[in-house]
Amino acid sequence: MAKMKGAIVVDLEKCKGCEVCRVACPNDVIAMTNEVNHKGYHYAYQEHQDACVGCANCAVVCPDGVITVYKVKLSD
Amino acid sequence: MKELRLMKGNEAVAEGAIRAGADGYFGYPITPQSEVMEYLMAEQPEKRTGMVVLQAESEVAAINMVYGAASTGKKVMTSSSSPGMSLMQEGISYLAGAELPCLLLNVARGGPGLGTIQPSQADYFQSVKGGGHGDYNLIVLAPSSVQEMFDFAFLGFDLAFKYRNPVLMLSDGLIGQMMEKVELCEQLPRTTHFDRSWTLTGKPDGQERNIVTSLDLDASMQEIHNLHLQEKYRQCKEAEVRYELFDTEDADYLFVAYGSSARICQKAIKIGRSEGIKIGLLRPITLWPFPAKPLAELASRMKGILSVEQSAGQMVEDVRLSVGSGVHIEHYGRMGGMIPTPEQVLENLKKLLIAK
Amino acid sequence: MDIKDIIKPENLVYQKTSLMTDKPLSYCPGCGHGTAHRILMEVIEEMGIQSETIGVAPVGCSVLAYDFMNVDMVGASHGRAPAVATGIKRCWPEKFVYTYQGDGDLAAIGTAETIHAANRGENITIIFINNGIYGMTGGQMAPTTLPGMKTSTSPYGRDLKSMGNPLKMTELLAQLPGTCYVTRQSVHSPRNVRRAKKAIRAAFESQKENKGLSLVEIVSNCNSGWKMEPVASNEWMVDNMFPFYPLGDIKVDGKLVNNQ
Numbered sequence: 117m118a119k120m121k122g123a124i125v126v127d128l129e130k131c132k133g134c135e136v137c138r139v140a141c142p143n144d145v146i147a148m149t150n151e152v153n154h155k156g157y158h159y160a161y162q163e164h165q166d167a168c169v170g171c172a173n174c175a176v177v178c179p180d181g182v183i184t185v186y187k188v189k190l191s192d
Numbered sequence: 193m194k195e196l197r198l199m200k201g202n203e204a205v206a207e208g209a210i211r212a213g214a215d216g217y218f219g220y221p222i223t224p225q226s227e228v229m230e231y232l233m234a235e236q237p238e239k240r241t242g243m244v245v246l247q248a249e250s251e252v253a254a255i256n257m258v259y260g261a262a263s264t265g266k267k268v269m270t271s272s273s274s275p276g277m278s279l280m281q282e283g284i285s286y287l288a289g290a291e292l293p294c295l296l297l298n299v300a301r302g303g304p305g306l307g308t309i310q311p312s313q314a315d316y317f318q319s320v321k322g323g324g325h326g327d328y329n330l331i332v333l334a335p336s337s338v339q340e341m342f343d344f345a346f347l348g349f350d351l352a353f354k355y356r357n358p359v360l361m362l363s364d365g366l367i368g369q370m371m372e373k374v375e376l377c378e379q380l381p382r383t384t385h386f387d388r389s390w391t392l393t394g395k396p397d398g399q400e401r402n403i404v405t406s407l408d409l410d411a412s413m414q415e416i417h418n419l420h421l422q423e424k425y426r427q428c429k430e431a432e433v434r435y436e437l438f439d440t441e442d443a444d445y446l447f448v449a450y451g452s453s454a455r456i457c458q459k460a461i462k463i464g465r466s467e468g469i470k471i472g473l474l475r476p477i478t479l480w481p482f483p484a485k486p487l488a489e490l491a492s493r494m495k496g497i498l499s500v501e502q503s504a505g506q507m508v509e510d511v512r513l514s515v516g517s518g519v520h521i522e523h524y525g526r527m528g529g530m531i532p533t534p535e536q537v538l539e540n541l542k543k544l545l546i547a548k
Numbered sequence: 549m550d551i552k553d554i555i556k557p558e559n560l561v562y563q564k565t566s567l568m569t570d571k572p573l574s575y576c577p578g579c580g581h582g583t584a585h586r587i588l589m590e591v592i593e594e595m596g597i598q599s600e601t602i603g604v605a606p607v608g609c610s611v612l613a614y615d616f617m618n619v620d621m622v623g624a625s626h627g628r629a630p631a632v633a634t635g636i637k638r639c640w641p642e643k644f645v646y647t648y649q650g651d652g653d654l655a656a657i658g659t660a661e662t663i664h665a666a667n668r669g670e671n672i673t674i675i676f677i678n679n680g681i682y683g684m685t686g687g688q689m690a691p692t693t694l695p696g697m698k699t700s701t702s703p704y705g706r707d708l709k710s711m712g713n714p715l716k717m718t719e720l721l722a723q724l725p726g727t728c729y730v731t732r733q734s735v736h737s738p739r740n741v742r743r744a745k746k747a748i749r750a751a752f753e754s755q756k757e758n759k760g761l762s763l764v765e766i767v768s769n770c771n772s773g774w775k776m777e778p779v780a781s782n783e784w785m786v787d788n789m790f791p792f793y794p795l796g797d798i799k800v801d802g803k804l805v806n807n808q
């Protein structure tokens with residue numbers, strides 16, 4: 117079965133650090149940074165490089181629409 | 193060939209709106225203006241021109257329907273009478289703030305409160321001094337005949353679109369209910385072109401979307417918007433003052449009166465002149481902008497001015513502001529829906545001005 | 549495979565629709581308004597009706613919706629959006645017209661306009677964001693506030709005897725023959741967002757067919773008004789709002805759904 121490998125890009129200046137994406141991710145891919153953006157929010161980032169499957173759950177629930185999702189099929 | 197018809201004032205304005213190419217009417221019944229919507233419903237302008245007529249659930253809804261339709265560049269109107277106009281004031285302020293054109297009609301009745309259903313001119317302040325919140329002005333037309341009820345539908349829409357501002361026809365129960373011969377003009381086509389610089393017609397591909405709002409959370413921007421509005425009002429004041437003079441050439445005394453009061457004053461002038469009192473009349477057609485300059489010019493030749501209005505004395509404040517000191521100015525009026533007779537007007541001219 | 553090799557245009561699976569402008573949203577972190585805006589715009593994009601759509605923004609936190617939604621829009625006065633939409637739709641029956649309203653806007657000050665637009669069967673779509681509170685003005689009680697719920701004007705909790713009962717406007721509107729499609733959704737989880745989007749699509753499709761008024765209520769959070777962290781507010785919403793405002797279709801194709 118083809119495995120999916122995904123990646124997310126967070127528009128870190130527009131992220132408000134609400135963590136809604138983090139809890140929506142089925143694979144615990146997302147974590148919050150310690151540093152803050154210009155607005156003072158700890159923004160979301162893809163902590164686990166390999167665990168993302170590109171399901172877009174995080175992007176779909178992000179209230180600010182700041183997550184872009186990519187994925188490729190890995191023919192293992 | 194002339195098309196003449198015997199009509200009520202309220203019917204004439206409705207027919208005028210159809211012929212002026214109106215796209216929509218939204219209203220709520222109230223005496224003494226219900227004939228406007230009744231006439232429109234019976235005429236079925238949807239079949240004649242495609243004009244939409246809708247009975248709203250309240251004046252609040254009606255004015256907001258007008259606001260919505262006006263935001264798309266359509267020619268729309270509403271009509272009501274005094275209590276209903278009070279309900280509409282928030283919406284009217286929004287229309288002025290968002291610079292939307294529309295035609296409003298107040299067939300005024302006695303107040304305050306539920307008042308009476310008889311004619312009154314006690315909504316002058318509400319009409320010309322704001323009515324709703326914020327710094328804004330309506331262009332206010334005061335018809336004094338059934339013919340003008342018809343004609344001002346055209347003039348009203350023209351001015352509304354010229355200045356992108358609500359235009360109010362301030363009429364009263366007398367003009368609304370009275371029957372007179374009206375000369376009708378030809379049907380104008382409804383608008384098919386919508387100015388994309390401000391109208392909402394759906395964002396065309398490759399063009400910016402349009403936003404219609406009166407909100408700016410930034411006070412400095414809101415002030416800039418206000419300055420723009422004030423400049424628009426200034427231009428309007430310069431260009432749109434309308435009034436009519438009767439028998440003023442040799443007059444010693446001047447009536448200032450609009451709408452139904454102007455008709456009563458004309459009769460009073462006749463009686464007065466038959467007694468040797470030289471009286472003239474200045475009839476403001478635009479209550480805003482008020483004919484301040486022509487009035488001031490005339491006033492310098494007068495021994496006294498009587499402002500006649502079916503109110504406790506509202507317009508007289510503008511008469512005094514226009515004329516200043518030096519000329520004796522008084523107000524005479526009846527209230528609560530009572531209409532003065534020409535004899536009463538003349539008697540009060542004698543009592544308040546000539547005797548003093 | 550390195551992440552950099554995945555992040556390429558050809559591998560794109562999800563990105564914010566261009567029908568949302570690039571302006572940063574004015575909403576608090578985690579507020580459902582943003583998600584609701586986005587899926588509404590996605591539906592308009594997918595239906596290809598951007599150039600035929602006119603939206604009406606309310607007074608409430610979403611008063612600036614027109615800054616974020618890239619369609620022609622007008623800002624209504626508080627509660628009057630359904631009347632404004634009626635005026636537009638009556639003059640432009642071929643356009644898609646929607647309102648976006650909060651619960652104070654729709655269920656308090658605008659109750660009459662909402663009920664009568666629905667009762668006339670205006671062919672418009674209402675997106676109704678029910679967060680049980682007046683978000684914009686600082687968290688006062690709304691008609692939708694739950695029994696016992698604390699707000700700034702019910703600091704000891706909503707007392708039903710003196711403050712009245714929470715109003716289920718959506719169920720009420722479903723009773724009217726003028727409504728065609730009435731549903732209650734939420735946007736707190738990916739699954740719910742996808743369902744809510746389908747519902748909005750169905751609402752616009754029903755408008756397209758001139759079937760009457762369609763209404764999508766979205767039960768949403770107001771973490772500022774509720775004084776909670778965003779994630780906690782979503783959990784509180786599931787535990788407290790959903791039992792009172794159950795999710796699901798209430799009326800489909802003009803017929804009430806039985807299990808409601």
Ligand SMILES: Cc1ncc(C[n+]2csc(CCOP(=O)(O)OP(=O)(O)O)c2C)c(N)n1
Binds near residue numbers: 626652679683684770
């Ligand atoms: C006529 C009028 N009354 C009151 C207000 C103040 N006001 C602004 S928003 C609002 C409540 C909004 O609550 P809701 O509709 O639930 O929207 P939310 O902010 O929760 O999304 C009120 C009372 C107003 N703008 N206009």
Ligand code: SF4
Binds near residue numbers: 130180
């Ligand atoms: S949901 Fe969006 S705004 Fe919230 S933390 Fe995640 S990326 Fe940031």
Ligand code: SF4
Binds near residue numbers: 142185
């Ligand atoms: S795309 Fe799916 S797996 Fe990847 S981070 Fe987002 S929610 Fe997690």
Ligand code: SF4
Binds near residue numbers: 576684
């Ligand atoms: S106050 Fe409430 S409704 Fe308003 S933006 Fe904040 S969280 Fe959202």
Ligand SMILES: [Mg+2]
Binds near residue numbers: 677679
């Ligand atoms: Mg609310």
